[in-house]
Amino acid sequence: MFMSLRSTWPSGVSRFAARIGRGGSVHPSRWQASVSIAAKIEPLCKVLSITPSTYHAHVARRLDPSKCSAPAPRDEVLRPETESVFAExxxxxxxxxxxxQMMREGVDDARCTVERLMQGMVLAGSWTAYDRLCVDDHG
Known part of the structure; x- marks a missing residue:
């Protein structure tokens, strides 16, 4: 007696995926777990308007620092230094x-790097708002 593959697998699983899970390299429970994780991530990515691959790349960089860009380790060293100079x-x-000031203290790096780090940490110097000069007509 022939039994339908769809009747033995959860809803939403295609016949092709069922065949791979049943006799292939992916265990059905592991495949189902990955599908449920993807189902949770995709709505989040739609709200943030990013692709799921961007999300997964970000998670991979957080778990394995060797996958980060070349300036990232230097930025981690410069952030506290920049913040302390700003606070001091x-x-x-x-x-x-x-x-x-950082150059005076011996930390030699590009100004654009300091600008980028300060912008990322939402640090901004104070500025003076010049009032408009008004002349009274009383005299």
Whole structure:
């Protein structure tokens, strides 16, 4: 008696996937777990408007630091240094002055790197808003 593959597998699993799971290299429970994880990630990715592969690449970089870009380790060293220089100077220094102070302290890196790190940490120097000069007509 012939038994339908669809009747033995959970709903949503195609006949092709059922064949692979039944006699192939992927165990059915492991395949089903990966499908359920993907079902949880895809709606999140739609809300964030990123692709699932971007999400998985980000998770892989967090789990294995060797997969990060070349500047990432240096950025991790510079972030606390940049933040401490910014805090030591009453949080009024902008990127250029923070960069100059870091050079005085012996931390030599590009100004654009300091700007990028400060922007990523949402650090901004203070600035003066000039009031409009108004002249009264009383005299």
């Amino acid at each position: 100077n009453f949080e009024v220094y902008g990127a250029r002055k923070v960069w100059r």
